[in-house]
């Protein structure tokens with residue numbers, strides 16, 4: 338199976354003297370959605386920062402299509418699209434300009450850009466707002482701009498950090514439908530979320546992080562077998578595995 342992202346024995350964090358992640362290893366393949374699951378402070382966002390090349394590993398490495406970020410920064414960056422938890426928009430740029438800027442950063446052809454942009458505006462019900470500035474957007478609308486920017490480009494890997502926050506049910510459905518479509522086209526998708534019922538429905542595999550370590554990984558069936566909880570759902574496994582006395 339085509340390996341898109343491979344994290345090997347990653348130890349990392351904000352200070353070398355105090356790593357947050359310890360020996361984290363997992364991969365994301367083409368044609369799969371992988372759920373990154375963990376309690377508050379487990380290390381999901383820190384893992385994502387390492388994937389985005391914002392932080393240097395203390396040990397181990399992160400490879401996107403076989404390359405590390407430091408080997409080829411531009412190529413690495415164009416290979417992924419990121420949907421952050423907190424929408425980051427330029428207050429002086431309209432919605433359309435945000436889409437245009439993304440298209441330029443990824444070297445999208447004009448015709449492809451316009452076709453995809455119009456489709457996305459329609460689907461996310463944002464057509465009326467193309468000339469608006471972010472100060473007029475609701476929280477969910479801001480998140481939709483981030484999602485539309487990510488969907489405009491077709492990278493090898495999508496990384497989404499809590500993508501549902503602030504979205505209405507139709508927005509969530511559009512986002513998930515699109516993720517499934519991108520997965521079918523061969524992208525790999527890594528999605529961090531606390532909404533386990535949705536994760537269980539859409540993710541092919543899961544990575545359970547706890548205190549900066551991977552405590553379980555695999556399909557739901559594999560997680561059930563590893564935790565000796567046959568028939569349990571993701572929520573039950575997660576609660577059981579993160580009980581303080583079990584792992585500390």
Ligand SMILES: Nc1ncnc2c1ncn2[C@@H]1O[C@H](COP(=O)(O)OP(=O)(O)OP(=O)(O)O)[C@@H](O)[C@H]1O
Pocket residue numbers: 351357375376377378379380381382383384
């Ligand atoms: N900027 C920072 N500087 C130092 N430590 C940080 C910083 N950001 C996060 N941490 C620490 O790193 C650890 C992991 O945090 P991280 O944000 O990766 O967790 P998370 O799993 O994304 O949590 P949440 O579900 O709350 O978003 C925590 O102990 C946190 O205190």
